[in-house]
Amino acid sequence: MTEDSWLADTRTSYDTVAVAYADYVRDSLAGEPYLRAALGLFADRVRAAGGGPVADVGCGPGLVTAHLNGLGVDAFGIDLSPAMVELARREHPGLRFEVGSMTELDLPDASVAGVLAWWSLIHVPDDVVPAVLARFRRVLRPGGPLQVGFHVGDVSRLKTEGYGGHPMKVHVHRRRPATMAAWLREAGxxxxxxxxxxPDREVPQAILVARHDA
Structure with missing residues (x-):
């Protein structure tokens, strides 16, 4: 599987399910106190590092981007799927959303005060993740926080049907926190x-909080 093919498959899949996915997650944070607490922690870390713009990478329909703005964070969203970005702009017209790929991340060096990647690395192949994390570090200001959310496990599976029963073609990678932590350290x-x-569910979730040290 080439980089171009998995990126194209991911883009097409989320373009296809965009409306159904937005409906599925619309109220999801309301019932997730620990996720809201993690976002509150991230907002605090951004302020402690001096504040400034924050990139929500893989923002989907903009739910988390909007939540961060509600916490007083100047967050903007980036997503691979043009349909997701169109939905995000329509549902959150006062916020900034851009089409882009975390494999390129078209942002200037040291231009953001924080990076959030919530369950957006799950479709990125293992051999590409270190380069993506290096790009996150490049765009972060020294001292800025990175928060990464992902599925915990040791397997990858091909997802062929998604939200609303629509067809998808994406690999979903589960990873151990120790593996992700090692990649983060290697990226600086x-x-x-x-x-x-x-932790007692079949597929636990994990969030890692990291800092860009100068």
Missing amino acids: FTVEAEILLD
Whole structure:
């Protein structure tokens, strides 16, 4: 599987399910106190680092981007799917959303005060993740926080049907926190915290908080 093919498959898949996905997640944060707390922690870390613009990479329909803005963070969204970005702009007209890929991340060096990548690295192949994390570090200001959310496990599966029963073609990669932490350290981050969510479920979730040290 080439980089171009998995990126194209991911883009097409999320263009296809965009409306159904937006409906599915619309009220999802309301019932997730730990996720809201993690976003509050991220907002605090951004302020502690001096504040400034924050990139929500893989923002989808903009739910989390909007939540961060509600917490007083100057967050903007980037997503691979043009349909997702169109939805985000329509549902959150006062906020900034751009079409873009985390494999390129067309932002100037040291231009953002924080990077959020919530469950957006799950479709990125293992051999590409370190380069993506290096790009996150490049665009972050020294001292700025990075928060990454992902599925915990050791397997990858091909997802062929998605939200609303629409066809998809994306690989979903589950990873161990120790693996993600090692990649972060190799990319030049200091790992500040590892948060394990729903440890008794079949597929737990994890959030890692890291810092760009100069």
